[in-house]
Amino acid sequence: MPEFLSSTGHVLTVIFILLVFIYLLILFIFIIRILEQVRERRQKNFIKRWEEKIFEYLADKGNPISIIHLFPKSSYKYLLQNLRGYLRTLKGNDWTKLSKLINDTKIYDYLLSQLSSKRKKKLIFGAYYLGLAKSTRAKFILRKKLEHKNEIVFLSCAISLARMNESDSLDDILNEVVKFKKISRDTLLSVLLEYDESVCEKLFIRLDVEKSLWLKALIISALRHFKYTPAAPVILPILVKEESIELVIESIKYFGEIEYLDASTAIRFFLIHSRPDIKAEAIKAAVKIGAGGLETRIWSLIYDTDRNVKVTAAEAMYGFSDNSKDKLKQLAYSIPNTIESSVARMIISEKTIHLN
Amino acid sequence: MNTIIEIIYYYNYLVLFYFLIIVTIYIFLNVISFRNISKYTKKIKYVELKEIFRLHNFKPITVIVPAYNEENGIVESVRSLLQLEYPDYQLIVVNDGSTDGTLEQLFENFQIRQASFSPYYEIDSQPIKAVYFSPAYPNLVVIDKAKGGKADSINAAINISRNPLITVTDADSILERDCLLKIVRPFMEDDNIVAVGGTERIANGCKVNKGYIEEVGLSKSWLVRFQVVEYLRAFLFGRNGFDFLNGILIISGAFSCFRRDALIEIGGYRTGSVGEDMEIVVRLHKELRKKNSKTRVTFIPDPVCWTEAPEKIKTLSLQRVRWQKGTIESIRLHKDLFFNPNYGWLGMLVFPYYTFFEVLGPFIEISGYVVFIISYLLGIVPLNFAVAFFMAAFLYGVVLSTLSVCLEELSFKKYTKVRHLLILLAASILENFGYRQMTTFWRFKGFIEYYTGKRDWGKMEKKGFEQKNEEVPIKKFETYQLNIKDEAS
Numbered sequence: 001m002p003e004f005l006s007s008t009g010h011v012l013t014v015i016f017i018l019l020v021f022i023y024l025l026i027l028f029i030f031i032i033r034i035l036e037q038v039r040e041r042r043q044k045n046f047i048k049r050w051e052e053k054i055f056e057y058l059a060d061k062g063n064p065i066s067i068i069h070l071f072p073k074s075s076y077k078y079l080l081q082n083l084r085g086y087l088r089t090l091k092g093n094d095w096t097k098l099s100k101l102i103n104d105t106k107i108y109d110y111l112l113s114q115l116s117s118k119r120k121k122k123l124i125f126g127a128y129y130l131g132l133a134k135s136t137r138a139k140f141i142l143r144k145k146l147e148h149k150n151e152i153v154f155l156s157c158a159i160s161l162a163r164m165n166e167s168d169s170l171d172d173i174l175n176e177v178v179k180f181k182k183i184s185r186d187t188l189l190s191v192l193l194e195y196d197e198s199v200c201e202k203l204f205i206r207l208d209v210e211k212s213l214w215l216k217a218l219i220i221s222a223l224r225h226f227k228y229t230p231a232a233p234v235i236l237p238i239l240v241k242e243e244s245i246e247l248v249i250e251s252i253k254y255f256g257e258i259e260y261l262d263a264s265t266a267i268r269f270f271l272i273h274s275r276p277d278i279k280a281e282a283i284k285a286a287v288k289i290g291a292g293g294l295e296t297r298i299w300s301l302i303y304d305t306d307r308n309v310k311v312t313a314a315e316a317m318y319g320f321s322d323n324s325k326d327k328l329k330q331l332a333y334s335i336p337n338t339i340e341s342s343v344a345r346m347i348i349s350e351k352t353i354h355l356n
Numbered sequence: 357m358n359t360i361i362e363i364i365y366y367y368n369y370l371v372l373f374y375f376l377i378i379v380t381i382y383i384f385l386n387v388i389s390f391r392n393i394s395k396y397t398k399k400i401k402y403v404e405l406k407e408i409f410r411l412h413n414f415k416p417i418t419v420i421v422p423a424y425n426e427e428n429g430i431v432e433s434v435r436s437l438l439q440l441e442y443p444d445y446q447l448i449v450v451n452d453g454s455t456d457g458t459l460e461q462l463f464e465n466f467q468i469r470q471a472s473f474s475p476y477y478e479i480d481s482q483p484i485k486a487v488y489f490s491p492a493y494p495n496l497v498v499i500d501k502a503k504g505g506k507a508d509s510i511n512a513a514i515n516i517s518r519n520p521l522i523t524v525t526d527a528d529s530i531l532e533r534d535c536l537l538k539i540v541r542p543f544m545e546d547d548n549i550v551a552v553g554g555t556e557r558i559a560n561g562c563k564v565n566k567g568y569i570e571e572v573g574l575s576k577s578w579l580v581r582f583q584v585v586e587y588l589r590a591f592l593f594g595r596n597g598f599d600f601l602n603g604i605l606i607i608s609g610a611f612s613c614f615r616r617d618a619l620i621e622i623g624g625y626r627t628g629s630v631g632e633d634m635e636i637v638v639r640l641h642k643e644l645r646k647k648n649s650k651t652r653v654t655f656i657p658d659p660v661c662w663t664e665a666p667e668k669i670k671t672l673s674l675q676r677v678r679w680q681k682g683t684i685e686s687i688r689l690h691k692d693l694f695f696n697p698n699y700g701w702l703g704m705l706v707f708p709y710y711t712f713f714e715v716l717g718p719f720i721e722i723s724g725y726v727v728f729i730i731s732y733l734l735g736i737v738p739l740n741f742a743v744a745f746f747m748a749a750f751l752y753g754v755v756l757s758t759l760s761v762c763l764e765e766l767s768f769k770k771y772t773k774v775r776h777l778l779i780l781l782a783a784s785i786l787e788n789f790g791y792r793q794m795t796t797f798w799r800f801k802g803f804i805e806y807y808t809g810k811r812d813w814g815k816m817e818k819k820g821f822e823q824k825n826e827e828v829p830i831k832k833f834e835t836y837q838l839n840i841k842d843e844a845s
Contacts, residue, residue, distance in 0.1 A: 007741070011744040011747075012744055015744060015751060018748065018752060022755055025758045025762055026781060029758070029765050030777075032766060033774065033777060120398075124402060152398065182545075184547050186544035186545070186547075187544060189413050190413060190544070193413065225413065311476075332472075342476050348472070349487070350489075352471075
């Protein structure tokens with residue numbers, strides 16, 4: 001007879017351990033709940049006092065130091081949480097006054113102490129609020145923290161520097177980002193777009209010397225969002241060189257966005273590229289640039305094998321001229337019914353609804 | 357006789373061994389989930405979701421809503437979906453051959469007009485009879501098509517959609533207003549992601565106003581409360597754990613988002629399937645990881661979608677039987693992933709887990725109960741051991757459910773009242789005495805029905821949400837006259 005199946009001793013031990021564990025778990029859940037409720041109550045009480053003071057302050061009563069003096073250090077966390085929404089939405093004089101509550105008071109030192117912490121949670125917290133208040137005095141520490149090996153800490157510091165519009169830190173950000181394999185282009189682009197347009201000059205300089213094709217494409221993408229035209233003569237040779245698909249697509253999008261007429265010859269070439277994604281982007285750019293004489297070529301792309309190219313070409317034909325629109329309508333109602341005519345009908349129906 | 361006793365004896369050991377493995381896997385999944393959720397909540401704490409409106413580097417999304425005989429809820433559902441927060445999204449409602457007034461409701465309430473539209477079918481679907489646009493709501497498109505089921509409806513809408521991301525939801529689900537802002541983030545953070553699943557919660561007992569959850573609550577029905585705990589367990593620790601291994605095999609059919617090009621590449625949803633939500637995810641892994649081994653399917657633990665849970669045992673049993681058939685079907689269709697090292701953890705651990713514990717689990721569990729009873733009757737297992745073992749198994753179930761409630765308390769805290777917490781903890785204990793055994797039985801039934809050839813969906817019955825009937829203010833766009841034929845001719 002099996003010993004295990006007949007002895008209940010060890011099963012009873014397991015039962016005892018499980019019971020203790022369940023008891024501790026339930027206790028833990030209630031402790032979390034109680035702590036949360038205490039925190040909420042403290043926050044509510046704090047907000048009640050704080051909101052009165054903040055509106056007085058915004059109405060030019062009192063100075064930042066004396067206001068912050070009213071609150072103990074233990075309430076800074078709530079104070080900052082409460083300021084967060086205002087700092088994100090207010091502008092002009094009100095914003096400047098609010099930022100002084102951080103920059104000109106003990107809160108600044110408090111945030112710096114968070115930034116000096118070894119705990120990631122505190123680092124992220126400090127970086128976030130310093131960026132929100134555009135505390136430029138902290139820029140050197142934030143730049144140093146870009147070297148942190150954790151990607152969330154890196155991104156928090158990078159966003160803060162971008163919000164401060166510290167364009168000198170741009171190179172540090174781009175140099176450090178390569179060590180993170182998990183940071184996507186969209187994430188980094190979001191960081192770059194936190195800067196204002198003045199960063200474009202720095203981006204432009206960097207583009208000229210940048211070796212990484214990934215970063216080059218990212219810089220072009222950012223320049224496109226800022227519609228920075230002086231980079232066009234430098235980007236044109238990059239497009240022609242065709243070093244990577246990503247770079248070609250970003251360059252084409254850039255020329256379309258800034259409507260750079262000098263790029264039309266290059267764009268014409270990409271209309272007959274072997275890759276459908278490049279062809280589709282070239283069509284869109286050609287339409288935006290308004291490159292004349294491309295109608296025939298784009299018309300022929302309605303008969304391309306790729307669906308996206310067909311649709312983009314039909315869409316382009318609809319927008320080119322009255323003549324091209326008529327041609328598209330003829331195709332739409334031609335007999336026999338083909339894929340091309342159905343694509344044409346789809347575009348016309350969409351356009352007429354939205355443009356009528 | 358001795359041989360039979362010996363078989364029974366070893367079978368007991370097999371069941372014990374099976375139980376120990378499953379315990380180990382669950383402990384592992386729980387540890388990972390605690391780590392992942394803590395990481396996720398830390399990450400999103402300072403994320404400004406609405407920044408996307410300002411930064412303009414967003415990806416346009418198409419939200420697809422298949423609707424079959426939804427005349428009672430479709431207007432409310434579309435109204436709330438038109439109010440989602442996202443800078444650029446299109447809403448496609450697919451009337452899948454409804455026999456009630458679903459289409460008429462859309463006509464009356466959204467002023468839709470038929471367009472001369474002949475789609476180009478990139479993936480197969482039942483013929484689209486008509487496409488309607490709304491001059492008042494430019495991002496609304498309605499498709500009227502021959503009946504083909506949910507998968508077919510989604511395929512038809514994918515053909516019409518032009519956006520790079522496709523979100524699929526149900527007409528009777530309630531989405532959080534910022535759900536798109538949340539679900540799009542993984543796509544922006546990782547270029548290898550092809551699909552993202554949302555976390556579902558149960559809406560029964562919640563106050564619904566204008567198509568949104570106004571106040572989170574719990575149903576008075578214990579059957580629903582057990583399902584709440586079950587959902588917490590499934591989403592907070594099950595999927596979270598598998599996500600760590602890039603081994604998510606199923607994402608919620610009520611709210612999921614895909615890269616359109618990925619869906620096109622694999623030929624869209626498989627029609628006529630019982631478990632299309634799972635099948636498509638398994639196929640995405642299978643096909644796309646051949647080309648790019650870094651391809652990922654992930655999910656967000658944030659509760660973004662609220663769904664109605666069955667309140668009657670009969671309806672619940674039908675749902676569970678169908679889910680089980682869907683799992684078996686997906687596993688069978690893609691059995692080549694089983695212990696396939698080319699798919700990493702997915703092939704070596706997750707797929708075998710699904711095979712042994714999800715497909716065969718109910719069979720082993722039920723046979724285990726039977727053999728254990730026989731063992732007791734034959735004197736192989738003494739009564740005190742049998743009782744102690746069952747007790748340990750039940751307590752272990754309680755631990756798992758309580759851990760899920762703990763995860764919820766540490767992360768999203770949707771159930772704010774102390775009463776809710778007490779109910780959830782009580783449900784975590786009580787569900788182990790009857791409810792779990794019932795679900796095991798239904799899964800067993802699904803297993804038997806699948807292998808005996810009964811593979812249909814079954815008929816589901818839904819009660820609908822309690823709603824406040826207030827007029828929903830939707831931003832009206834300038835209306836204009838439609839005259840497509842004149843324009844086109």
